[in-house]
Amino acid sequence: MDEGYTRSAEEILRFHEVTAASGLDARDAEERLRKYGENKLEGKKEDTLFIKFLYQFKDFLVIILIAASVISIAVGEYFDGCVILAIVLLNAGLGVFQENKAGNALKALKNMASPQSKVLRGGQIEKIASNLLVPGDVVVLEAGDYIPADLRLIESVNLKIDESALTGESVASEKDASLVLEKDTGLGDRKNSAYMGTMVTYGRGHGVVTDTGMKTQMGKIAAMLTEHREEPTPLQISLNALGKTLGIVCIVVCAVIFGLGLLRGLAVLEMFMTAVSLAVAAIPEGLTMVVTVILALGMQRMVRSHAIIKRLSAVETLGSTTVICSDKTGTLTQNKMTVVNLYADGLFSEVTGTGYEADGGISEMNEAARILVEGAVLCNDAIYHKEESSIIGDPTEGALLVLGEKAGVAKDVINKEKPRVGELPFDSDRKLMSTVHPVENAPRPYIMYTKGAPDEILRRCAYIYSNGEIRTISEEDRGEAAAANGKFADSALRVLGVAFKYLQSPEPKEEDLVFTGLMGMIDPPRDEAKAAIEVCEKAGITVKMITGDHKATAMAIARQLGIMKNDKAVSGREIDAMDDNKLREVSKDTHVFARVSPEHKVRLINVVRANGNIAAMTGDGVNDAPSLKKADIGVAMGITGTDVSKEAADMILTDDNFASIVRAVEEGRTIYNNIRKVVGYLLSCNIGEIMVIFIAMLFGWPVPLLPIHLLAINLITDAFPAFALGMEEKEQGLMDVPPRDPKKPIVDRKMTVSVLIQSISLTIGVLGSFMFAYASNGFNEYGKQIGETACFVTIVLGELFRAYTARSEKISLFKMKWFSNRYLNQCVIVSIAFLLCSVFLPGFRVIFGNVPLTGFEIFCAAAFALIPLAGGEISKLVNRRVSL
Numbered sequence: 001m002d003e004g005y006t007r008s009a010e011e012i013l014r015f016h017e018v019t020a021a022s023g024l025d026a027r028d029a030e031e032r033l034r035k036y037g038e039n040k041l042e043g044k045k046e047d048t049l050f051i052k053f054l055y056q057f058k059d060f061l062v063i064i065l066i067a068a069s070v071i072s073i074a075v076g077e078y079f080d081g082c083v084i085l086a087i088v089l090l091n092a093g094l095g096v097f098q099e100n101k102a103g104n105a106l107k108a109l110k111n112m113a114s115p116q117s118k119v120l121r122g123g124q125i126e127k128i129a130s131n132l133l134v135p136g137d138v139v140v141l142e143a144g145d146y147i148p149a150d151l152r153l154i155e156s157v158n159l160k161i162d163e164s165a166l167t168g169e170s171v172a173s174e175k176d177a178s179l180v181l182e183k184d185t186g187l188g189d190r191k192n193s194a195y196m197g198t199m200v201t202y203g204r205g206h207g208v209v210t211d212t213g214m215k216t217q218m219g220k221i222a223a224m225l226t227e228h229r230e231e232p233t234p235l236q237i238s239l240n241a242l243g244k245t246l247g248i249v250c251i252v253v254c255a256v257i258f259g260l261g262l263l264r265g266l267a268v269l270e271m272f273m274t275a276v277s278l279a280v281a282a283i284p285e286g287l288t289m290v291v292t293v294i295l296a297l298g299m300q301r302m303v304r305s306h307a308i309i310k311r312l313s314a315v316e317t318l319g320s321t322t323v324i325c326s327d328k329t330g331t332l333t334q335n336k337m338t339v340v341n342l343y344a345d346g347l348f349s350e351v352t353g354t355g356y357e358a359d360g361g362i363s364e365m366n367e368a369a370r371i372l373v374e375g376a377v378l379c380n381d382a383i384y385h386k387e388e389s390s391i392i393g394d395p396t397e398g399a400l401l402v403l404g405e406k407a408g409v410a411k412d413v414i415n416k417e418k419p420r421v422g423e424l425p426f427d428s429d430r431k432l433m434s435t436v437h438p439v440e441n442a443p444r445p446y447i448m449y450t451k452g453a454p455d456e457i458l459r460r461c462a463y464i465y466s467n468g469e470i471r472t473i474s475e476e477d478r479g480e481a482a483a484a485n486g487k488f489a490d491s492a493l494r495v496l497g498v499a500f501k502y503l504q505s506p507e508p509k510e511e512d513l514v515f516t517g518l519m520g521m522i523d524p525p526r527d528e529a530k531a532a533i534e535v536c537e538k539a540g541i542t543v544k545m546i547t548g549d550h551k552a553t554a555m556a557i558a559r560q561l562g563i564m565k566n567d568k569a570v571s572g573r574e575i576d577a578m579d580d581n582k583l584r585e586v587s588k589d590t591h592v593f594a595r596v597s598p599e600h601k602v603r604l605i606n607v608v609r610a611n612g613n614i615a616a617m618t619g620d621g622v623n624d625a626p627s628l629k630k631a632d633i634g635v636a637m638g639i640t641g642t643d644v645s646k647e648a649a650d651m652i653l654t655d656d657n658f659a660s661i662v663r664a665v666e667e668g669r670t671i672y673n674n675i676r677k678v679v680g681y682l683l684s685c686n687i688g689e690i691m692v693i694f695i696a697m698l699f700g701w702p703v704p705l706l707p708i709h710l711l712a713i714n715l716i717t718d719a720f721p722a723f724a725l726g727m728e729e730k731e732q733g734l735m736d737v738p739p740r741d742p743k744k745p746i747v748d749r750k751m752t753v754s755v756l757i758q759s760i761s762l763t764i765g766v767l768g769s770f771m772f773a774y775a776s777n778g779f780n781e782y783g784k785q786i787g788e789t790a791c792f793v794t795i796v797l798g799e800l801f802r803a804y805t806a807r808s809e810k811i812s813l814f815k816m817k818w819f820s821n822r823y824l825n826q827c828v829i830v831s832i833a834f835l836l837c838s839v840f841l842p843g844f845r846v847i848f849g850n851v852p853l854t855g856f857e858i859f860c861a862a863a864f865a866l867i868p869l870a871g872g873e874i875s876k877l878v879n880r881r882v883s884l
Helices: 009-015 026-036 049-058 060-074 078-101 105-111 217-227 234-263 268-282 285-304 312-319 328-332 367-378 395-406 411-417 454-459 475-490 529-538 551-561 572-576 580-589 598-610 622-630 643-648 658-698 707-717 719-725 749-776 781-805 822-840 842-848 855-864 866-881
Strands: 116-121 124-129 138-142 150-162 199-211 307-309 323-326 338-344 347-350 383-385 390-392 422-427 432-438 446-452 461-466 469-472 494-503 513-522 542-546 592-594 615-619 633-637 651-653
Touching: 009 150, 009 199, 049 060, 049 078, 060 078, 060 234, 078 707, 138 150, 150 422, 217 598, 217 622, 234 268, 234 285, 234 312, 234 658, 285 307, 285 312, 285 658, 285 719, 307 658, 312 633, 312 658, 323 328, 323 598, 328 542, 328 551, 338 367, 338 395, 338 475, 347 367, 367 395, 367 411, 367 446, 367 461, 367 494, 367 513, 383 395, 390 395, 395 411, 395 494, 395 513, 422 446, 446 454, 454 461, 454 475, 454 494, 454 513, 475 494, 475 513, 513 551, 529 542, 529 551, 529 658, 542 551, 542 598, 551 592, 572 592, 572 598, 580 598, 598 615, 598 622, 615 622, 615 658, 622 633, 622 643, 633 643, 651 658, 658 707, 658 719, 658 749, 658 781, 707 719, 707 781, 707 822, 707 842, 719 781, 719 822, 749 781, 749 855, 749 866, 781 822, 781 855, 781 866, 822 842, 855 866
Parallel strands: 323 542, 323 615, 461 513, 542 592, 615 633, 633 651
Antiparallel strands: 116 124, 116 138, 138 199, 150 199, 307 651, 338 347, 338 513, 383 390, 422 432, 432 446, 446 494, 461 469, 494 513
8 A cells, every 4th residue: 555644544544444452353464464475575586506607608709619619629629629618617607606696685675674573463462573464464663673564653652763774864754643645745754654674763653554575665676676687788798799790700711711721722621620720719718717807806906995896897887987876875974963063142163073973073162052062962862882983872862962072071971960850752743852950059959951943942932041141032032043043954954952941840841941052963974075076077977966865955965065066956756747858858967866766766877877878876775776786886885884785786885985986986997998908919919810820821831820829829828918917007197087988899999900000010920930930941841840839939929028018008118117017027927938838848849739949949939029019019109190
């Protein structure tokens, strides 16, 4: 019954055929349980590990690799085929492992429901398992209880419920069962209802269960989570497109070479093996594995920057983020109410320090301000743990205790001096709370402190404390106090007033009070958030605030942080009135969205993405989970975040610091740049190998590279330096340029030119080395073996030399520190050791079909290997000179 808030409590009871005094009887409850089912959240059936494993083989490039592996094994090349197959299986295993770690949002959501609930059954209060609740059950609520289902309140006594996880509002919502609300009332404004997963912080009440399980607000969130389907990231799209292109080129070139050989009258089997060798040469077998490992290493580096990445592809996607849609409460702000301003006896004072730490102070205090703070501390039910910087109880009252510590008025000390002897608890009708304490050296033996809504305080005041004495309050005094209240309210501060009265007895009487002053408080912005937002702007990233809090509060925080570029802010009601096309247009220049529901957040993420953006969504509440799932990158807070938001997100910030997102974006850009370097490096080698074999076939020369040579180059001497290139440090100015266009392919025009130049230079160097060695030894079979070995040495050394120039796409090798990448140095040493073993160790030599070379032949092969390095530098020069 979605719209229970639009009906009176009596109507709800009649609708569910239940009485407030007795609740359901056992038989009714059993029948309804059969009809409505258990009060639990459900999820869609998950794929088995085997299905997930099979799903890894849908990539076009992987299919070609499997085909090449099967063909190699079929024609007797067991070693080649098994190595390719092992690489494919290893990569599939890594993919399944990463996928299996994510997707547990629904499990956490299920655990949020309280395990037991207090209900009226047959007129008796019973404790039952929450999953057995049914519509019509009357639930008893007390402070500390989790709400077990969606309820229409039928009784509320000073009832406050913390709904921040669901609505994003940092202040506990005051409930009133007597209200009947309009149909378009937003979720955060439904004062007569309570929702599954929220918690009672104060007071007590009764409520009738209106919805259970998947029909609750929490259930709707669960449904949105299960409906979400993972979409490929920009890098995955680019690599998939690259794979298809390589695959098609591979098939075409192989067919051309095979046909060319048949026209020349060569043996069919020999040409078939040459075509298979070419397939092996055309496909960078190590690319998928290298990219996976680079992303995994990037994940490890991000942990040191307080960011845990749950999905490998999310690492790269961060780098292309164009819009960050940030929740306010707990993300841009601290989710800790803090007193920031005081008004007492005409004096405005600023309070420094934020959150629940006692660091800070009050700019200026007079006697009235001292009484104001003392009253706020004594008229208070919260508990403050100074050492842990934490509170127990209402966040607003906790903020007042922290204020007391800053003013030197500690609750535990002053409570001993003036213990509470009487009280009137907070009441949502009075909007006041009063406590009575003994006092010495005063006109009467007791003093009563009253705090509450400023209007109510002023209405009950007959006097004011001014210049150290009590006098009759004038209309001018009331006007000044009202103006101060307005000033605080205009800054989106929550305002509380404090008054006192001397009493003859401990019986409180809230009349003829003495006005003391006002306190303005807010959930303050994080200190580091503003600087991080400035960095975002410099990097071409737009920040939008999407919150469940009130519009005035959201706008005030947005102005402080520099998010608000105009006076535009849109509320949830306004979003409801717009279709998607209108919302798309409005979202382009609107940066603050307030009083939004989980459904609104998902709509906003959809329209931001529909505008061509890569959207990151940050949040910490249950209400953020669907939008975290829907965004390209979901970012949850690790400390204040709910389990649901953490499981739904792609990235978790362990320090809850918005600035960590910026560092993660920078890391993502670095990783993408490094992946570009790896792709360019590997492609130029593979295309060079194709050109070497193609030209040799075209001119009727022997094939210079054996299949085992090609496999060794692709998986060992290319892959190791590629890993090292993935570990390159960030380049200067990385965050001074706009995000890359996500539609732009990874192999763009500049990379195409670079790859072609480097492939041609590699071909020249390798074929030159082969023909020089072949000719020097008489164009015979032995000369052919010497040429093949020299060719292998040249291409391996050429790739190792070229790895150093591939460390930057723009900066010349001669302007870099040559050996600053220690990972590359180590890889080069290992690869050279492998090369020497394959040429000079008899066992290795036989496997790789090599013969020993003389010192002169090694020197010549190494000299030819400098040509690819020169090609790498020439490609940079061409790209700098020619605008592409």
